[in-house]
Amino acid sequence: MSEFFPEHAGPFAQAASALEGKRIAVLGHVRPDGDCIGSQVAVTRILRQVFHVDAAAINQHPVPRACASFVGDTPFFEAGDVDLNGFDYAVSVDCADRSRFGSVVDQAFPEIALNVDHHISNTRYAAHNLVEAGSSATGELLAGIFLDNGYAIDPVTAQALYVGIATDTGQFRFASTTFKTFEICCHLLENGADAAQAAYELYEKESRAKLALLQRFLASFRYICDNRVCIGLIRQEDWDATAALKEDTEGLVDYARAIEGVDIGVLVEEKDGMVKGSFRSNDASFRVNELAKKFNGGGHACAAGFNPGMSVADLMPKLEAALESHLTKLAEIG
Amino acid sequence: MSEFFPEHAGPFAQAASALEGKRIAVLGHVRPDGDCIGSQVAVTRILRQVFHVDAAAINQHPVPRACASFVGDTPFFEAGDVDLNGFDYAVSVDCADRSRFGSVVDQAFPEIALNVDHHISNTRYAAHNLVEAGSSATGELLAGIFLDNGYAIDPVTAQALYVGIATDTGQFRFASTTFKTFEICCHLLENGADAAQAAYELYEKESRAKLALLQRFLASFRYICDNRVCIGLIRQEDWDATAALKEDTEGLVDYARAIEGVDIGVLVEEKDGMVKGSFRSNDASFRVNELAKKFNGGGHACAAGFNPGMSVADLMPKLEAALESHLTKLAEIG
Incomplete structure (x- = not known):
């Protein structure tokens, strides 16, 4: 051996x-x-x-x-x-x-x-x-x-x-x-x-609540930046309707990332008055940690998280603008 | 070696x-x-x-x-x-x-x-x-x-x-x-x-259409037989709305099976005027091939398919009754 x-x-x-x-x-x-x-x-x-x-x-x-x-x-x-x-x-x-x-x-x-x-x-x-x-x-x-x-x-x-x-x-x-x-x-x-x-x-022992949360997450998908970014959202009402646990969001963001043509998947969660989010990319060249930094966060080049300290309504336009300019900047660097 | x-x-x-x-x-x-x-x-x-x-x-x-x-x-x-x-x-x-x-x-x-x-x-x-x-x-x-x-x-x-x-x-x-x-x-x-x-x-290269089909499938889940059976449905309108391909149903039925407490997962598909279905169980003791036989089908004890030759509306009550009596019979056999 x-x-x-x-x-x-x-x-x-x-x-x-x-x-x-x-x-x-x-x-x-x-x-x-x-x-x-x-x-x-x-x-x-x-x-x-x-x-x-x-x-x-x-x-x-x-x-x-x-x-x-x-x-x-x-x-x-x-x-x-x-x-x-x-x-x-x-x-x-x-x-x-x-x-x-x-x-x-x-x-x-x-x-x-x-x-x-x-x-x-x-x-x-x-x-x-x-x-x-x-x-x-x-x-x-x-x-x-x-x-x-x-x-x-x-x-x-x-x-x-x-x-x-x-x-x-x-x-x-x-x-x-x-x-x-x-x-x-x-x-x-x-x-x-x-x-x-x-x-x-x-x-093989998923909870019904987790699947219900997944269903709501998938239903929220929006594709931006020429379909290179997929954003999914978990709102307070989703927690309330499904009785899902905090740990039930594990793996959700990968559904947003693992789509043909998508470079960055995003999960935004609203719970008990707090908003947080995750970025995932397939490739370290997308440096999502730099994106996370702009929203009070950090992490790795392929996986990063953020705590933006603002409401979902305030966050969304800022997030989309940041993603647009991040991808444009990366394209310029080549 | x-x-x-x-x-x-x-x-x-x-x-x-x-x-x-x-x-x-x-x-x-x-x-x-x-x-x-x-x-x-x-x-x-x-x-x-x-x-x-x-x-x-x-x-x-x-x-x-x-x-x-x-x-x-x-x-x-x-x-x-x-x-x-x-x-x-x-x-x-x-x-x-x-x-x-x-x-x-x-x-x-x-x-x-x-x-x-x-x-x-x-x-x-x-x-x-x-x-x-x-x-x-x-x-x-x-x-x-x-x-x-x-x-x-x-x-x-x-x-x-x-x-x-x-x-x-x-x-x-x-x-x-x-x-x-x-x-x-x-x-x-x-x-x-x-x-x-x-x-x-x-x-990691799922199509958007496949995820949209998954979302609709999850949204259709119904739990019967004391939550031991989960039935999910793909209707003609789901195909029309998502533009998903036939091959995009692969793996869907496993979402219905792999739930805590669920013994049998069921997928019923309606497409181009035809209805077909699949049974999946975690354990061969559930003999889903016997269930499939009742609906013009067959297969293995853990995985079987059927072509019932009737509409979804006609099928559903018959399917539920058959599942109820199948589980009751298995419980009697012990």
């Missing part, structure tokens, strides 16, 4: 060995996603099984509904439900900086023993920092480390790591998906991960 | 060797999908490159828009655009029986030299039949054979095979996805397949 992450496998084993006999909190980030939950589950289990560490996963926010079944019998707590002073050390996964912990967790754990992450922006805030920006998911990095080190990976751990990879690669659709991603998934399935069961839990 | 399909690799090499110097048509099926096109492209290229065979892919129907870019420089023709008498022999891929060729192709090629397929129902209609029902896609079977035999796989061939696997596994979501699927994809990416480029072509 090839070695996946030789520079991280040894340091992980050393750092984990030093935790033996301690009570360890395995921290994730606020609004946790599949890679966060999966990585917390996997590290907690490996610390317990391989290193005889009394580890538990701790998150400021609850495990999302779609990920609940992947926790299995892993000790996993919300920060409010457990004595945060009862831990000797903390390990973090999938957190680029300390602010990602959320304020309650951040204050409770001033020192982090080990930080495992795949974000290029990671600030290396821990005593030991294992950061691999080339890996598609923290789950991929952890799986590679565990395989390199020959740890026994039980089916719950294998499935948790698989879920991290499947979700963070958009089900193997993002450019971060490499041959290594597939090779690692092959090993995870050999160790008991189940791709179809993961997909069922992740994608 | 492990051997993927040792019982098929040798016979493929023998059958292909016998075609050397001949003009060969590589046949697929009507209404071709990603696995059909990808497998045709891959076999045509390998026959040309490894066996110096003058091979061309032939299909009765055109290559779907989303797959066009994966053909590359492979000779690929619609049956109507080429002299079908100009070939010495034919090879078929992804075709469970001869009816899948379409009538024009079926009549032009009475004898098939080699049949490569992954459908359990394959009727073994050729001189050499390489059928592997355990593989997730014909593309997976072909890729395994090519790797086992050590053929050089160029990037266009690798991408075509990857597209076959990605589409036939529902982007690695179906139960047919195994560790072998991931191992083979790892090798395809090492040979130049690009998962993100494939996903972009396959999923």
Whole structure:
């Protein structure tokens, strides 16, 4: 078998060995996603099984509904439900900086023993920092480390790591998906991960409210800038009519982006008197972070968000004008 | 490297060797999908490159828009655009029986030299039949054979095979996805397949009309049988208003099925005076093929279609009554 992450496998084993006999909190980030939950589950289990560490996963926010079944019998707590002073050390996964912990967790754990992450922006805030920006998911990095080190990976751990990879690669659709991603998934399935069961839990249990919200979002589509921009809108009345949850907007903006001829998809949300928005493009050349800056926001060249601090009625003409001039400027630069 | 399909690799090499110097048509099926096109492209290229065979892919129907870019420089023709008498022999891929060729192709090629397929129902209609029902896609079977035999796989061939696997596994979501699927994809990416480029072509170029049709379909959802059945409807007026294509209904019924608590999703389509429908369930125990039989249809336990021969207004009460009694009967059987 090839070695996946030789520079991280040894340091992980050393750092984990030093935790033996301690009570360890395995921290994730606020609004946790599949890679966060999966990585917390996997590290907690490996610390317990391989290193005889009394580890538990701790998150400021609850495990999302779609990920609940992947926790299995892993000790996993919300920060409010457990004595945060009862831990000797903390390990973090999938957190680029300390602010990602959320304020309650951040204050409770001033020192982090080990930080495992795949974000290029990671600030290396821990005593030991294992950061691999080339890996598609923290789950991929952890799986590679565990395989390199020959740890026994039980089916719950294998499935948790698989879920991290499947979700963070958009089900193997993002450019971060490499041959290594597939090779690692092959090993995870050999160790008991189940791709179809993961997909069922992740994608096949949509709520009626989410579909109703999607329907209203699609009905709102407007195409501007010679059809190169698609804007969709969620109004307060849509929330009221559908009883959808805040998390139900996840993925909506991709419907506006993934249309033939559309370069930038836009989602504008109005909720409880606040307005916020998202830009998505297929290509970094569209630099949507620069657009977001004009509306009190920021982000990446392909994905950015904004909080314009104005009503939808005030925002819309400004947004359209900004998109028009942004695309014109990009065309001039060539 | 492990051997993927040792019982098929040798016979493929023998059958292909016998075609050397001949003009060969590589046949697929009507209404071709990603696995059909990808497998045709891959076999045509390998026959040309490894066996110096003058091979061309032939299909009765055109290559779907989303797959066009994966053909590359492979000779690929619609049956109507080429002299079908100009070939010495034919090879078929992804075709469970001869009816899948379409009538024009079926009549032009009475004898098939080699049949490569992954459908359990394959009727073994050729001189050499390489059928592997355990593989997730014909593309997976072909890729395994090519790797086992050590053929050089160029990037266009690798991408075509990857597209076959990605589409036939529902982007690695179906139960047919195994560790072998991931191992083979790892090798395809090492040979130049690009998962993100494939996903972009396959999923990120939706037409505005298709999204408009989806919006109308979602707006039509009705939940019956204690919310265990979701019925969505496409009416003639929806076709007229959206200018959507017939192929744009693909995948719609899955929106009705993949809802928490829903056991059976139903799509009813009205077009040009005809009414047809589809049933989908998450679990074979719902035997939707039995339901379809009552409406002049049939299919599999999880996926079936019907042509009821009556108007939507006449169909709907009968459909609801049949669903109610079907679910009641299943509950009684336990």
